[in-house]
Amino acid sequence: MFYRLRVVGFLLWSFIFSAAQDIDSVPSVQKRNLASIADEIADSAERSAFLQLFKPAAPAEMRARAEAFQARFPQSAFLAQAYEVAARGCFDLGEYELGLSYAQKSLVLLPENPLLLVPVADVEARQHLNSAAIAHAREALDDLDRFAGPASVRDEDWPNVKQQLKSTANFAKGRAQLQAALTQPMGETRRELLKNSEASLLEALHFNNQDLEIAYVLGLAHVSSGKAMEASSSFAAVYRGGSEFALKALDNLRAIYRLLYPKPTVSFETFAQQAGDRWAAALQNSNKATEKQVPARPAAVSYFGSDSCRACHAAIYQHWSESGMSKMFRPYASQNIIGDFKNKEFYLGDEPEYRGGKLELKRGPDRHLFARMAVRENRHYFDILQSDGKWHSYPVDYTIGSKFEQAYATKLPNGEIHVFPIQYNVLHKQWINFWKVIDGPGSERADPRTWERLDASTSYQAICAVCHTSQLRNAKGGGFDVNNVEFKEPGIDCEMCHGPSGGHVIEMSEHDYHPKEPLDPPVNFHKIDSRKSVAICAQCHMQSAIRNSGPNGELNYVSSREFFGNRLRQPFGEFSRKGFYKDGRFRQTTFIVEALERSQCFKKADLSCGNCHDPHSRDSASSPTSLKFRDEPDLMCTGCHSQFRGAAAISRHSHHSAASEGSRCVSCHMPRIMDALLFRASYHQIDDIPNAEMTKRFGQEESPNACLLCHTEKNAEWVGEKMSGWRPLRTSAR
Numbered sequence: 013m014f015y016r017l018r019v020v021g022f023l024l025w026s027f028i029f030s031a032a033q034d035i036d037s038v039p040s041v042q043k044r045n046l047a048s049i050a051d052e053i054a055d056s057a058e059r060s061a062f063l064q065l066f067k068p069a070a071p072a073e074m075r076a077r078a079e080a081f082q083a084r085f086p087q088s089a090f091l092a093q094a095y096e097v098a099a100r101g102c103f104d105l106g107e108y109e110l111g112l113s114y115a116q117k118s119l120v121l122l123p124e125n126p127l128l129l130v131p132v133a134d135v136e137a138r139q140h141l142n143s144a145a146i147a148h149a150r151e152a153l154d155d156l157d158r159f160a161g162p163a164s165v166r167d168e169d170w171p172n173v174k175q176q177l178k179s180t181a182n183f184a185k186g187r188a189q190l191q192a193a194l195t196q197p198m199g200e201t202r203r204e205l206l207k208n209s210e211a212s213l214l215e216a217l218h219f220n221n222q223d224l225e226i227a228y229v230l231g232l233a234h235v236s237s238g239k240a241m242e243a244s245s246s247f248a249a250v251y252r253g254g255s256e257f258a259l260k261a262l263d264n265l266r267a268i269y270r271l272l273y274p275k276p277t278v279s280f281e282t283f284a285q286q287a288g289d290r291w292a293a294a295l296q297n298s299n300k301a302t303e304k305q306v307p308a309r310p311a312a313v314s315y316f317g318s319d320s321c322r323a324c325h326a327a328i329y330q331h332w333s334e335s336g337m338s339k340m341f342r343p344y345a346s347q348n349i350i351g352d353f354k355n356k357e358f359y360l361g362d363e364p365e366y367r368g369g370k371l372e373l374k375r376g377p378d379r380h381l382f383a384r385m386a387v388r389e390n391r392h393y394f395d396i397l398q399s400d401g402k403w404h405s406y407p408v409d410y411t412i413g414s415k416f417e418q419a420y421a422t423k424l425p426n427g428e429i430h431v432f433p434i435q436y437n438v439l440h441k442q443w444i445n446f447w448k449v450i451d452g453p454g455s456e457r458a459d460p461r462t463w464e465r466l467d468a469s470t471s472y473q474a475i476c477a478v479c480h481t482s483q484l485r486n487a488k489g490g491g492f493d494v495n496n497v498e499f500k501e502p503g504i505d506c507e508m509c510h511g512p513s514g515g516h517v518i519e520m521s522e523h524d525y526h527p528k529e530p531l532d533p534p535v536n537f538h539k540i541d542s543r544k545s546v547a548i549c550a551q552c553h554m555q556s557a558i559r560n561s562g563p564n565g566e567l568n569y570v571s572s573r574e575f576f577g578n579r580l581r582q583p584f585g586e587f588s589r590k591g592f593y594k595d596g597r598f599r600q601t602t603f604i605v606e607a608l609e610r611s612q613c614f615k616k617a618d619l620s621c622g623n624c625h626d627p628h629s630r631d632s633a634s635s636p637t638s639l640k641f642r643d644e645p646d647l648m649c650t651g652c653h654s655q656f657r658g659a660a661a662i663s664r665h666s667h668h669s670a671a672s673e674g675s676r677c678v679s680c681h682m683p684r685i686m687d688a689l690l691f692r693a694s695y696h697q698i699d700d701i702p703n704a705e706m707t708k709r710f711g712q713e714e715s716p717n718a719c720l721l722c723h724t725e726k727n728a729e730w731v732g733e734k735m736s737g738w739r740p741l742r743t744s745a746r
Contacts, residue, residue, distance in 0.1 A: 049090075052453065052589050058085050065097045074506050075101030078114075087710055089589045092121035094594070096128050102484075108135050121596035123610065124584055126155040127162070130177050133184035137457050142188040142195075149185035149212075153178060160558055160580040179219035186212030190233045205295060209233045219495040221295050224255040231264060241287075244268045245294070248287035312569055313533070314514025315483050318505040320514060321534075324520065329506075329629040336636065337504040339414035341480040346390060348411050350418050351436030353392050358434050360385040360460060366449045368713060369684070369692040371440050382460055383434060385443065394420065394432050398464045406432070410472070415636040417689040418448070421472050428494055429472035433460035437690050444690065445478055448466070450590060450600065473497035478559060478568045479552035482508045486565035497567070508568075509627065510534035511575040533575065537622055545620035546605060548576045553621075555591070555602035556581035581606075593685075595715035596704040597695065601688040617652065619698070624648045637693075649677040667738060672721060683718035704732035 053059040061081050069077070078098035079669040082091060095118035096466040113134045119125060129152035136145035156178055160625035161170030166742040182616070186209045188692030193205035213230040217709040220226070222251045224544055231246030250261035269283050318338075322329045332338055342348055359374030384395040386402075410429065412419040419435040435446045456462050457469045468474045477484050477494070483500035486493060507513055511533025519525050530539035537545055550557060552569060557579040561567055570577040584592075584606070598607045613619040641647040650657045656677075658668035668674030684692040700718075707728035719731045 019736055025123075032083060035556045047710070048544050049585070054084075054088070058088060061085065062088075062090055062093075065094060071101045072102035073101075075105065082592040086151040087594065087714070088713075089592070089594050091124075091594075094586075095121070096125070097666060099128065100131070103131060103135055108139055111135065112139075112141075120587060123151070123596075124155050124159065126152040126159065126181075127178060129155065130181050130184075133188075134180055137184040137188040137191070140191055142192040145184050146192075148356065149188070152250035153185075156181070158581055159583050160582055163586055171468070175219045179226070181218045182212045182216035182219065183223070183229070185475045186210070186216060186226075186233070189231050190236065191230065194235060203237075206233060206237045210237065211389045218298065221298070224253045226248045227253075227291075228255075228257040228261055230260065235268075237265065239407050240272055241269050243273075244287040244524045245291040246282070248284050249291040251284070252288045287480070304717050313575070314513035315500060315512045315569075316514045316517050317501060317505050318507070320517045321506045328628055332506065335627070335629055335638070336413075336415050337627060339479075340412065340504050341502040342414075343502065344392070344407075344409050344411065346392065349408070350414070350438060351420070352441065353385045353387050356443060357381055358460075359386070359446075364444055366687070366690060371437075371442070371444075371690050373442065381430075392420075392424070398461060399461070404464070405641050411596070412476065416691065417444075419446075419476075420679065424466065426495075428466070430466050430470045431461075431472050431476060433457070433470065439689075439691050442529070446689075449690070450687070451588070468494050480504075481568075483569050484567040486561055486567060487592075489561065489565040491561045493560070493565060504552070507533075507575075508551065512571075531574065535591075537620075542614065542618045542620040545622055546608065546614070547578070548578075549606045551576050553602075554579075554581070554605040555600070556584065556587070556606060558582050578635065593716070594710040597685070597697065597700070597715075599685075599687055601686045601693050604686070604693075604696050607686070608698070611696070611698040613652075613698045619652075623651070635731040646677050649681075679722070683716065683721055685718075685721075700734065702731060704728045 014411045015092035015512060021119060042660060046445065047694070048060055050063055055061055061077075061084065065074075065077055065081060075098050078094045078101065081088070081094045082098070085091075095114045099111045099118060102108070102114060105111075112135060115236055117127060118128060119132075120308045120416050129148050132151035133145045133152060136142075136148060161167070165173060167726055176418040189205050189209035189212060193202050193209060196202040196205065198710065209229065209367055210233045213226055213233060217223070217230065219448060228250045231243045232251065234243035234246060236241075244265060247261040247265040251258050251265060265284055265287070266280065268487075269280050273283070318329070318332075339348075358381075359376075359379040361379030363374045365372045365374060382397055386395060394408065395403050395405045396406065398404050406422040408420045408423040409423040412421060412431065416439060417435055417437045419431055421429050423429050423433045433447070434443050436442075437444050437446075445458065447455060451458045455697050456473075472480075473484075474492045474494055474497070477497065477499060481499035481502055482505040484497065485499070486497050488496045490496060516534050530536040530546060531573065534547065547649055558581065559567060559579060562570055564571060569575055590602060591598065608619075608621070609612050611619065624640060625638045625639050627638065629635055635642065639645070639648075646656075646662065656662050656665050662675050663670040666675040666680065673679055681698055682696065683693050683700070684695040686693045702718045703715070705728075706715040707720070709715065712728070714721055716733055717728060719734070720726060720728070723730070
């Protein structure tokens with residue numbers, strides 16, 4: 013019955029070879045790390061038990077191994093995978109209720125897992141858990157469109173696997189919609205469910221027109237909708253195919269024949285033949301239509317640069333020029349330096365330890381001088397002691413960043429730009445090996461001694477430029493290389509967000525204005541939907557985006573109407589676990605868009621980054637987060653959630669004094685738990701609710717609880733007791 017579950021079975025066994033992609037680096041088709049995530053497990057016993065999970069075995073053995081792992085390592089960072097193995101073992105054993113329980117536990121920790129969501133939806137549909145099946149099938153289909161295939165699957169195999177998964181997800185959705193419809197009385201709700209069921213099942217057939225079970229259920233949906241002729245075609249195809257549903261299809265076909273021909277004027281054999289021929293003709297036409305689909309050729313566009321906006325939009329241009337956007341990457345100017353270069357020194361062997369939002373530098377016993385930061389003749393320099401035993405002096409030619417942390421780069425005679433291995437943190441007033449703090453084990457760039465190679469690991473063009481410069485391209489049509497990569501403007505210019513301005517500038521200068529769509533450049537952010545708006549911000553603020561070079565070597569833009577592109581994401585399970593808490597939440601701000609996309613405010617409402625942030629915000633020094641409502645932060649939420657406006661309402665909801673920090677919406681629902689540039693930023697899964705059970709399991713360090721950020725003297729048990737006394741709250745996805 014559950015043969016579809018085998019579609020994704022082989023993918024599970026390849027999981028241990030998934031990538032351990034570094035955080036704050038550029039995933040691209042040329043740089044998907046193939047290191048095993050098992051390498052990140054420090055405990056040898058846990059690593060061994062984890063690897064055992066993925067060795068082929070009988071279903072009962074699969075489940076037993078997974079359950080043993082959960083019992084032995086209840087605080088593992090890899091429980092999502094263990095729960096998934098247990099769920100699949102249960103499904104194969106026919107223990108569907110237990111399997112769904114394990115699957116739900118896995119999806120709490122890693123919701124974006126279409127390889128699990130698809131079989132879950134299929135099982136739920138067959139168990140008549142219709143609402144859950146429909147919801148999980150939709151999530152699976154959305155994730156299959158958003159994410160690239162796992163690194164363990166060959167590129168040439170993934171399209172076929174993806175089609176099978178989409179077919180199964182649509183089938184589960186269509187089946188559940190049909191079952192839900194049949195529980196409803198005659199009326200609009202029933203009609204709408206039947207209409208949706210037919211659409212889902214036709215979509216399932218589009219991806220796999222050889223699956224006769226889909227055809228059979230589609231026939232049932234047609235019958236329920238009163239479409240006798242369409243139903244006869246479906247049943248005839250199933251009968252002709254000779255599947256396990258052939259006899260049932262024949263019975264239904266005979267019943268339709270008797271309904272349509274109470275006085276036989278056509279033989280049943282002729283009727284069945286004609287019905288089957290109609291099905292075959294429809295499939296043939298559908299295949300031809302698919303084959304004829306040719307992608308539309310994008311119209312040529314022109315990028316004129318930010319200066320072209322200045323004449324008409326002087327005030328906005330001035331604000332932007334004072335913002336962090338414009339200062340992302342700047343040619344050297346002494347007044348732009350915020351680091352302390354007054355004869356400062358950096359020692360190898362000193363270990364930076366950043367935990368719980370606090371930085372501690374530990375002096376190593378074998379520390380030795382590696383770099384000196386100095387000013388000579390009004391110019392800033394890095395002096396680095398290299399492996400030849402000599403000091404090499406490099407001038408600062410560029411600054412990167414202007415708010416919380418600043419990095420520096422030098423330009424070689426051949427045009428390559430390389431970023432120095434240490435950065436200056438403004439908050440801690442300290443020179444830091446930042447990559448050592450955030451990268452996983454084995455990171456090349458985390459070892460400053462690799463600097464002298466001046467290769468791709470330190471290349472600005474290959475690593476940083478994609479989010480710090482505008483209109484980045486490889487002049488020779490390649491990818492993120494050390495050489496041949498150039499950019500139109502330093503920093504983030506107007507056209508990175510509003511699109512290529514050439515057509516607009518020409519129209520306005522010639523007084524030949526034509527009406528345009530909101531998404532046509534220059535984009536009108538007040539009139540586009542939230543998903544498009546967030547996608548534009550995601551060009552830089554989405555860690556998982558996989559970047560492909562365009563036909564002309566475009567690396568961070570697209571020469572078409574939707575200039576921001578539609579980038580697939582690298583599966584979250586392939587990133588270093590340093591980017592996540594053990595409870596499944598994102599730990600690093602490089603995943604800030606991914607966190608926002610988990611929010612119901614984004615999924616079901618119209619929330620975008622622009623609701624709270626002003627990208628043109630001037631005076632970035634005093635307003636580094638560019639928030640619109642710094643003095644009244646609750647307005648970010650009560651603009652939509654009007655029921656919480658006013659002191660009395662907010663106090664009732666928060667169970668804190670209205671004027672206290674505990675009554676601020678963000679204190680509970682956007683706690684400061686995301687690691688940024690050595691400080692804690694607000695979590696952006698905005699409907700996050702303090703979860704005492706998760707904190708009990710993993711501890712405050714791996715499942716930070718918003719309540720305990722203020723009530724530091726308390727514990728998770730106290731949080732659970734307090735919250736249990738409040739009126740029932742909708743819990744978060746966790």
